[in-house]
Amino acid sequence: MRILDAHVHLYPPEINRDPAGWAATHGEPHWALLCTRRRRDGRPVQGFPSAEELIRELDAAGIERALLLGWYWEQPASCALQNRFFAACLRAHPDRLLAFATVPPAAGPAVCLAELERARDEGLRGVGELSPHAQHADLSAPGLEAVLAWAGAAGWPVNLHVTDPAAGPYPGRIATPLADFRALALRFPGTRFILAHWGGLLPLAGEGPAPANVWYDTAASPLVHGPGIWETFLRAVGPERVLFGSDHPLHLYPREPGAGLARFVAEARAGGAGAAVFGGNLLSLLDPAGTSATPSGAPGSGPPG
Ligand SMILES: [Zn+2]
Numbered sequence: 001m002r003i004l005d006a007h008v009h010l011y012p013p014e015i016n017r018d019p020a021g022w023a024a025t026h027g028e029p030h031w032a033l034l035c036t037r038r039r040r041d042g043r044p045v046q047g048f049p050s051a052e053e054l055i056r057e058l059d060a061a062g063i064e065r066a067l068l069l070g071w072y073w074e075q076p077a078s079c080a081l082q083n084r085f086f087a088a089c090l091r092a093h094p095d096r097l098l099a100f101a102t103v104p105p106a107a108g109p110a111v112c113l114a115e116l117e118r119a120r121d122e123g124l125r126g127v128g129e130l131s132p133h134a135q136h137a138d139l140s141a142p143g144l145e146a147v148l149a150w151a152g153a154a155g156w157p158v159n160l161h162v163t164d165p166a167a168g169p170y171p172g173r174i175a176t177p178l179a180d181f182r183a184l185a186l187r188f189p190g191t192r193f194i195l196a197h198w199g200g201l202l203p204l205a206g207e208g209p210a211p212a213n214v215w216y217d218t219a220a221s222p223l224v225h226g227p228g229i230w231e232t233f234l235r236a237v238g239p240e241r242v243l244f245g246s247d248h249p250l251h252l253y254p255r256e257p258g259a260g261l262a263r264f265v266a267e268a269r270a271g272g273a274g275a276a277v278f279g280g281n282l283l284s285l286l287d288p289a290g291t292s293a294t295p296s297g298a299p300g301s302g303p304p305g
Contacts, residue, residue, distance in 0.1 A: 001274070002064050003062060003063045003064055003278045004066070004067065004098075004244070004278065005067065005244065005248065006217050007067065007159070007217045007243075007245025007247050008068055008245075008248045008249075009247070009248070010049070010085075010249075011082070011085070012082070012085035013050070015048070016049075016050065019032070023036065026075060026077070026078060028075060028078055031074075033171050035071075037171055037172075039254055043251070044251075045251060046250045047249040047251070051093060055093060057248070057261060058096065060261070061264075061265055063261060064096070064279075065095075065096055065279075066097055067099065067100065068098065068100070069102075069129040070099075070100060070129065071102060071129065072129055072135050074136065076104045076107045076115075078104075079103055079104050080115060083101045083115060083119045083122070083124065086119075087122035087124065090124070094123075098125055098286070099124045099125065100127055100129070100156075100157075101119035101120075101124040101126070102130065103127065103130070103143075104135060104143070105130065105137035105141050105143035105147060106135055106136040106143060108142060108143045109142050109145075109147075112146055112147045113146055116147065116151075116154075116156075120154065125156065125286050126151070126156045126159065127147060127151050127156055127157070127158040128157075128158055128194065129160070129161050129196055130147075130158065131160065131176065132144050132160075133174050133175070139180055139183065148184065148191050149188065149191070151191050153190070157192045157215075157285045157286070158191055158192070158193050158194065159217070160184075160193060160196060162176050162178070162195045162197050162202070164197055164200045164224050176200065178199075178200050178207075179207075181193070181200075181214075182202065182210065185210070186211050189212075192214075193213060193215065194216070194217055195215070195216050196216075196219050197219050197220055197221070197224070197247075198216050198225070198229065199214070202214075202216075203216070203233075204232070204237075215242070215243060215281065215285065216233070216237065216243065217244075217245035218243070219246060219247035220246075221267075222253055222264060222267065223252060223254075227267050227270065227271055228271075230270075230271020230273065231272055239274060239277050242273075242277045243285075244268055244277050244279070246261055248261055
């Protein structure tokens with residue numbers, strides 16, 4: 001079975017060299033809090049692989065392609081840096097990587113839309129991971145509304161970070177009320193949303209069915225949920241709404257050094273994930289009409305067999 005990972009983070013060399021130092025000098029304290037901290041046992045919460053190291057990690061886990069998601073940066077310059085880096089990654093590994101663009105909604109429509117247009121020219125395919133709650137933009141911020149409308153018109157999916165209300169406290173945790181996501185999806189019915197981290201279990205919250213333009217990824221699931229979540233969620237929501245995504249290079253099994261992507265793939269498979277969850281749904285989101293040419297190097301574009 002072909003496997004795509006719909007939720008992977010990756011950073012340029014200047015960030016990888018000294019993540020905390022870079023964040024301190026570039027106005028990104030929230031990212032630093034989430035991504036450069038150490039656990040109580042002293043181990044870092046995540047790694048900082050290069051693109052080439054990421055490809056080797058994908059190979060080891062049997063993952064054919066990864067969708068790179070931008071971070072929900074606070075500064076416009078950080079968004080631009082990451083989008084240009086992703087463009088370079090796509091040029092270097094067109095057969096292994098896909099990428100979404102990140103934008104700073106609080107900077108307003110002009111900045112965000114210029115960034116999206118440029119990213120589209122560079123081969124990026126969607127928006128995210130955004131977190132208006134962490135990016136100082138309320139739900140009616142003009143920049144956010146412009147981005148969501150543009151994405152709907154362009155056919156670009158939008159990945160939004162959702163904090164699971166059930167997840168315990170951790171440094172940098174930001175509350176993201178589930179009602180906000182429901183409201184956004186209803187206000188922008190032509191925009192397709194991917195709510196990260198099982199959507200904070202929004203469809204299981206007992207407030208009725210989620211809007212039709214909402215999908216969910218499984219990023220960081222082992223840090224919050226046991227493996228039973230797969231069967232529960234897939235039964236309640238349906239496999240056609242779920243995208244396998246890891247949140248790599250976050251360490252998904254911190255108590256088991258060495259257990260990473262391959263272990264998560266096995267957990268998903270055991271939980272009932274099939275071809276749709278492992279990539280079919282993502283490819284449909286990227287090409288909703290199913291008419292445009294399959295992206296170069298994408299599953300399905302090679303010779304048969
Ligand atoms: Zn993420």
